[in-house]
Amino acid sequence: MSITPRQAELVQSSFRIVQPMAATTADLFYKKLFEIDSSAAVLFKGDIKQQGQRFVQVLAVAVGGLSNLSTLVPIVKQLGVRHVGYGIRAEHYDSVREALLWTLALVLQDAYTDDVRGAWATAYAMLAGVMKEAAWGEP
Numbered sequence: 472m473s474i475t476p477r478q479a480e481l482v483q484s485s486f487r488i489v490q491p492m493a494a495t496t497a498d499l500f501y502k503k504l505f506e507i508d509s510s511a512a513v514l515f516k517g518d519i520k521q522q523g524q525r526f527v528q529v530l531a532v533a534v535g536g537l538s539n540l541s542t543l544v545p546i547v548k549q550l551g552v553r554h555v556g557y558g559i560r561a562e563h564y565d566s567v568r569e570a571l572l573w574t575l576a577l578v579l580q581d582a583y584t585d586d587v588r589g590a591w592a593t594a595y596a597m598l599a600g601v602m603k604e605a606a607w608g609e610p
């Protein structure tokens with residue numbers, strides 16, 4: 472699994488559109504996630520507003536790190552292992568993927584082109600693949 476420089480660039484440039492709407496985006500994301508998968512809701516123990524801010528921060532770091540994969544991968548592996556401790560199961564990754572892409576479509580509107588969608592789907596698959604492999608030994 473890899474991401475092309477062009478795709479990393481598309482994720483980063485579309486993320487700049489999302490950034491000023493970070494709070495709304497995070498809100499939409501969690502509402503959608505909990506609608507798709509009610510089993511995900513109970514896993515989040517903290518304040519959902521703080522959670523939302525964290526979500527956006529994480530996206531920003533991950534998106535920035537796409538240009539520097541060798542640094543990102545060990546960090547993402549550790550993140551995957553920690554998620555086992557949060558009670559996350561493999562199927563939750565599919566729910567998060569669906570909620571994330573749905574939210575991006577809504578927030579980016581016309582900027583959500585097929586290429587942008589493909590770039591985010593690839594970026595997410597890559598991050599989730601590394602996390603799942605570190606957690607359970609299979610992507």
Ligand code: HEM
Pocket residue numbers: 511514515516517522525529533550553554557559563564565567595598599602
């Ligand atoms: C690419 C995928 C994901 C990324 C980049 C990501 C990132 C993070 C980060 C950075 C944290 C903060 C704590 C830490 O660093 O260990 C966190 C916490 C957490 N994540 Fe994720 N995550 C991902 C997927 C998921 C999935 C699939 C779920 C399941 C629905 C999930 C649920 C949680 C929960 C429950 C916490 C702890 C929050 C709390 O204690 O309230 N994450 N995540």
